[in-house]
Amino acid sequence: MAVTDEMVCFALYAAHRATSQTYRALLAPWDLTYPQYLVLATLWNEGPQSVREVGEVMQLDSGTLSPLLRRMEERDLVRRERSAADARVVDVHLTDRGLALRTDLCHIPAAIATGMGLADAADAEGLLRRLRGIEASMHAAVPQAAPHEPVAGAAGDDR
Amino acid sequence: MAVTDEMVCFALYAAHRATSQTYRALLAPWDLTYPQYLVLATLWNEGPQSVREVGEVMQLDSGTLSPLLRRMEERDLVRRERSAADARVVDVHLTDRGLALRTDLCHIPAAIATGMGLADAADAEGLLRRLRGIEASMHAAVPQAAPHEPVAGAAGDDR
DNA sequence: CGAATTTCAGTTGTGCACAACCGATCTCGC
DNA sequence: GCGAGATCGGTTGTGCACAACTGAAATTCG
Numbered sequence: 001m002a003v004t005d006e007m008v009c010f011a012l013y014a015a016h017r018a019t020s021q022t023y024r025a026l027l028a029p030w031d032l033t034y035p036q037y038l039v040l041a042t043l044w045n046e047g048p049q050s051v052r053e054v055g056e057v058m059q060l061d062s063g064t065l066s067p068l069l070r071r072m073e074e075r076d077l078v079r080r081e082r083s084a085a086d087a088r089v090v091d092v093h094l095t096d097r098g099l100a101l102r103t104d105l106c107h108i109p110a111a112i113a114t115g116m117g118l119a120d121a122a123d124a125e126g127l128l129r130r131l132r133g134i135e136a137s138m139h140a141a142v143p144q145a146a147p148h149e150p151v152a153g154a155a156g157d158d159r
Numbered sequence: 160m161a162v163t164d165e166m167v168c169f170a171l172y173a174a175h176r177a178t179s180q181t182y183r184a185l186l187a188p189w190d191l192t193y194p195q196y197l198v199l200a201t202l203w204n205e206g207p208q209s210v211r212e213v214g215e216v217m218q219l220d221s222g223t224l225s226p227l228l229r230r231m232e233e234r235d236l237v238r239r240e241r242s243a244a245d246a247r248v249v250d251v252h253l254t255d256r257g258l259a260l261r262t263d264l265c266h267i268p269a270a271i272a273t274g275m276g277l278a279d280a281a282d283a284e285g286l287l288r289r290l291r292g293i294e295a296s297m298h299a300a301v302p303q304a305a306p307h308e309p310v311a312g313a314a315g316d317d318r
Numbered sequence: 319c320g321a322a323t324t325t326c327a328g329t330t331g332t333g334c335a336c337a338a339c340c341g342a343t344c345t346c347g348c
Numbered sequence: 349g350c351g352a353g354a355t356c357g358g359t360t361g362t363g364c365a366c367a368a369c370t371g372a373a374a375t376t377c378g
Contacts, residue, residue, distance in 0.1 A: 008283055022297045131170035141276075
């Protein structure tokens, strides 16, 4: 039932925005966004990482990460420095302030868990598996339209 | 397990972006975005709607919809006109071109369904129910921080 | 009636996402 | 060495998403 699958996509979109709202409210006192929180969480858990590595964890490219990390650096949450070993690479590491947030924000996972109201750990695990399955399928299924094929005569090309 | 719940949030975020990528590739020949496609789908299914009604279906406010609908009107996909009955209201309806896209884009639901690779209709229904449950819980759970409470002394307020 | 309140669409400003592209740098094969 | 190709981070430009606000219009109520 194709229409149901599109409803799942919309539900994904709506649920993501709902969780994002909750993170926004929780993070507002620190003036952090959800992606910024994810960067902090990555560095807390994995230690200093290159921009590319952070991008792999978050699945974002430099076009998104560069300005995001620049804003975080301006606020003294992280620092970026060129790698000595490879001058193409920029290593991102936490400042003292960024590290200190780990303590300040330690209540957030529990607050999110409460807000989501999943039945139990097995429930969450099952959902996690299915979401990752969708993500993998969709990534595998991207219909490779050649980058910016002109496609004359489709829509919006007259007048 | 709080950490698992945060992983579900991230999986939601990642899965949404993956589906969005697939829609982007499918819609690229018509130079449409996923939210624009949703507006078209709403109008195809529900007929002419006020901006507020479209916003209720998509769960978006006028801050997002106004520029989105303006771009669609500039491309002659929809038309907006002030309601005669209530001058505050703007009714959105399809143009001939917007209506014609219903035929051009009728392959998309099946393409999405194929890409998602869900087992069967019952599988999709179950997932849909759980996603809607999360969305509802999160909306109910928004920790009402007073709008833009200054919160001095948190982070980013010195220097 | 007429003032206070509410509703509605729009605007402004900020921050993601992402395609497309760029320059610097590294690697590999010769 | 050295030149072709790959890798890395950054920039540009477009389009959401959203908070906060505005002004016009409708509604409520004293």
